[in-house]
Amino acid sequence: MGVQRIFALVGLCALAGTSLASFASAGEIAPGDVKIVDGALETPLTDKAGDPANGKQAFTDRKAGNCLACHVVTELQDSYLFHGEVGPPLDGVADVYSAAELRARIVNPKTDLPDTIMPAFYRTTGYNRSAGKFDGKTILTAQQVEDVVAYLLTLKE
Amino acid sequence: MKKFISITSIVALLCAGGYAAAELADGYTKVDPPNAEHPLDELISGYQFRKEGTQATQDDDFENPGMLLLDQAMDQWSVAEGSEGKACSDCHSDDPLESMQGVGSTYPKFTEEGDHRAFRNIENQINHCRTERMGAKPWKYDKPDMLGMTILVRHADRGEPVNVAIDGDAESYFERGKEMYYTRYGQLDMACSHCHEDNYGNYIRADHLSQGQTNGFPTYRLKWQGVGSVHRRFKGCMKNIRAEPYKVGEEDFLSLELYTSWRGQGLPIETPAVRN
Numbered sequence: 001m002g003v004q005r006i007f008a009l010v011g012l013c014a015l016a017g018t019s020l021a022s023f024a025s026a027g028e029i030a031p032g033d034v035k036i037v038d039g040a041l042e043t044p045l046t047d048k049a050g051d052p053a054n055g056k057q058a059f060t061d062r063k064a065g066n067c068l069a070c071h072v073v074t075e076l077q078d079s080y081l082f083h084g085e086v087g088p089p090l091d092g093v094a095d096v097y098s099a100a101e102l103r104a105r106i107v108n109p110k111t112d113l114p115d116t117i118m119p120a121f122y123r124t125t126g127y128n129r130s131a132g133k134f135d136g137k138t139i140l141t142a143q144q145v146e147d148v149v150a151y152l153l154t155l156k157e
Numbered sequence: 158m159k160k161f162i163s164i165t166s167i168v169a170l171l172c173a174g175g176y177a178a179a180e181l182a183d184g185y186t187k188v189d190p191p192n193a194e195h196p197l198d199e200l201i202s203g204y205q206f207r208k209e210g211t212q213a214t215q216d217d218d219f220e221n222p223g224m225l226l227l228d229q230a231m232d233q234w235s236v237a238e239g240s241e242g243k244a245c246s247d248c249h250s251d252d253p254l255e256s257m258q259g260v261g262s263t264y265p266k267f268t269e270e271g272d273h274r275a276f277r278n279i280e281n282q283i284n285h286c287r288t289e290r291m292g293a294k295p296w297k298y299d300k301p302d303m304l305g306m307t308i309l310v311r312h313a314d315r316g317e318p319v320n321v322a323i324d325g326d327a328e329s330y331f332e333r334g335k336e337m338y339y340t341r342y343g344q345l346d347m348a349c350s351h352c353h354e355d356n357y358g359n360y361i362r363a364d365h366l367s368q369g370q371t372n373g374f375p376t377y378r379l380k381w382q383g384v385g386s387v388h389r390r391f392k393g394c395m396k397n398i399r400a401e402p403y404k405v406g407e408e409d410f411l412s413l414e415l416y417t418s419w420r421g422q423g424l425p426i427e428t429p430a431v432r433n
Contacts, residue, residue: 062362066362068362069361069362070361070362081363082360082362082363083360083362084359084360084361084362085359085360086356086359086360086361086366110346117347117351117352117355117356119344119345119346119347120346126346127343127344127346128340128341128342128343128346128400129342129343129395129400129401130343130344130399130400130401131343131344131396131399131400131401132401134343134344134399135344137344139344139345
């Protein structure tokens with residue numbers, strides 16, 4: 001797939017240990033090196049398998065994915081108030097999409113849907129007037145993307 | 158939604174008390190667009206998307222916190238200030254709500270003012286009067302004096318349709334505002350149109366998205382615990398999508414103000430509206 005892995009930034013990882021990752025850690029694919037092909041991203045962004053519990057956290061947290069802003073997930077309705085209705089409900093989404101397709105959708109939905117309102121969660125370029133502290137950063141870290149994918153894969157009907 | 162029967166009596170009462178503001182027409186929250194090229198099929202006031210309690214606060218002039226600033230501005234109207242020792246009432250008439258009729262609904266626009274022809278919103282026009290005619294200090298954006306006087310000017314046209322001109326010199330501002338409205342901004346990479354054109358009526362988390370109309374501004378917002386200008390609201394929306402906002406009172410937001418006003422052309426003015 002021509003995807004490059006970045007191993008060189010080990011020393012800088014400590015600095016990147018916030019929810020706003022500006023560069024890739026060891027074993028991560030950097031945002032600029034991601035290649036979505038036919039709506040899919042086969043290679044995981046990290047070496048560490050996604051964790052569905054952490055993914056659920058990133059999915060619901062307003063300061064992380066805040067996916068609930070736009071999507072209803074019925075199984076989360078008891079624990080989390082206010083599910084948005086801007087995007088389709090994600091119940092059963094794992095029956096429809098593969099891990100690679102879900103990963104691509106989260107990393108950058110605009111490669112397939114140029115007009116979509118859904119943000120690209122793992123991209124650092126192409127923004128217009130991005131506010132200072134977010135400039136050059138991704139919304140989710142590479143690991144969070146993998147975690148969210150793992151969580152979505154639990155949504156079967 | 159249309160519970161203005163009860164309001165009529167309040168309005169009547171207020172009129173007797175000196176507030177000669179236009180009455181709100183029944184069902185005033187929804188109108189047809191001005192022409193077939195307009196991007197929306199129907200123009201709906203933000204009022205329609207708010208909860209009943211919020212609407213009720215707006216409907217009752219005694220409960221509406223924005224009315225306090227109106228009261229202060231009514232007093233300020235006849236206070237002489239600056240090197241010329243003049244008050245608003247020296248150039249206009251003693252009754253502000255009467256002399257300002259037909260004014261607030263037409264801004265932003267070009268105003269002449271001698272050599273100083275420029276595209277202005279109400280705030281900028283007020284400051285122009287202060288500095289050029291009164292020799293007084295300009296008021297700061299979004300501070301009580303400025304908000305109050307802006308409310309006064311708009312309130313004189315309460316119930317009157319938004320009526321901005323987009324032709325002639327204003328056209329370049331209109332085009333710039335339109336371009337901004339459809340431009341993606343910030344890390345969340347969204348345009349105004351994504352939320353207020355494609356998704357009005359939908360909830361985005363806990364927020365019920367409206368058409369982003371400006372007919373209620375300056376508006377009392379529960380979240381602000383105070384009144385704010387339309388430019389403050391633009392700034393808030395840009396910050397929410399993690400964008401660097403433009404400067405209040407300046408050309409970009411003036412253009413956006415003209416364009417968004419036109420998107421609500423014909424909607425009755427509600428100033429001071431109440432929102433959450």
